[in-house]
Amino acid sequence: MRKFILVIILFIIVLFGIYFVVSPVKDVEQLNQTSSLSALAQEKSAHSTSLELNDGxxxxxxxxxxxxxxxYFRSYLYKQDSTVEGAEAELLPGHIKFYxxxxxxxxxxxxxxxxxxxxxENGKLVLKVNSIHLGRMPIPMSLVWERLGIERxxxxxxxxxxxxxxLLNHLPPSVSFKKADTTDDYIDLSASVSIISLRDLINLAPYLIPEDIQKNLSKKLNLFSW
Incomplete structure (x- = not known):
């Protein structure tokens, strides 16, 4: 009887130990319906975008x-993965933590x-994954890609x-990222924009031009096409 009780106690201790190791290390906000990524980009661009000319x-x-x-992070996850319950990004000098x-x-x-x-890298915005933990336990990267399914x-x-x-492979090729610096307050990005033809401008429109103006431009361009 004593051995049975001892086994039960050890099992409970192990179970609580596992829970402590893999349980959340930070309280994060639950995912809810948010604005689309393009709507967020238009909303935030007015106060966060600057423009300079470098040799034209x-x-x-x-x-x-x-x-x-x-x-952006929560909007993206909400749309892409219904099994994620909550998420948060934390900016730190030189790196970012995602929960x-x-x-x-x-x-x-x-x-x-x-x-x-x-x-x-090569005009693309890249995140180099330094480490992954499940709660407090480091885990192999191979298990992470399989479980999170980021590639889909x-x-x-x-x-x-x-x-x-x-990231952002859907952006038109006329956009080439040059800088991505992280502090504990901001991420500063810069990108060169090559506008050679009207098509380049049209491809950029969803990211730079409010939706109502896009619709008016589309109607006018359709008129010209006849």
Whole structure:
């Protein structure tokens, strides 16, 4: 009888130990219906975008606060993955931490914590994944890609060998990112914009021009096409 009781106590201790290890390390906001990514971009562009000319080439600067990053992050996850229950991004000097609440089993809360560095490569915006934890436990990257399914998200590609995530692949090729610097207050992005033809301008419209103006332009362009 004593052995049975001892086994039960050990089982309870192990169970609580596992729960402590994988349970959320940070309280994060639950995912709810939010604005679309394009609507967010238009809403925030008025106060966060700057424009400079470098040898005649427009350079767009884009400053994102931690609130901005979280708006984009949660909007993207809400649209792409219905199994995510909550999420938060935390800006730190030189890197970012992403917290994603996602149940591995129905009776236990769990949280993925990703530490990443933002960078630019070949004109693309890239996140280098430095580490992944399940709660307080470090886990192999191979398990992360399988569980999170990031590669199925639209506009995103994953290099599993180099542990890199390339973002915003849906942007037109006329946009080339030059800088992605992170502080504990902001992410400062800059990108050169090559506008050679009217088609380049039309492709950029959803990200730079309010929706009502886009509709008017579309109607006029359709008239010209006849």
């Amino acid at each position: 080439t427009p350079i767009l600067g884009y400053r994102l606060s931690e609130i901005d990053v979280n708006d 994603i609440n996602k149940r591995l089993v129905s009776f236990m809360d769990s949280q993925f914590v990703a530490d990443v560095t933002s960078n630019t 998200f639209s506009g995103v590609t994953v290099d599993k060998e180099m542990n890199k995530i390339t």
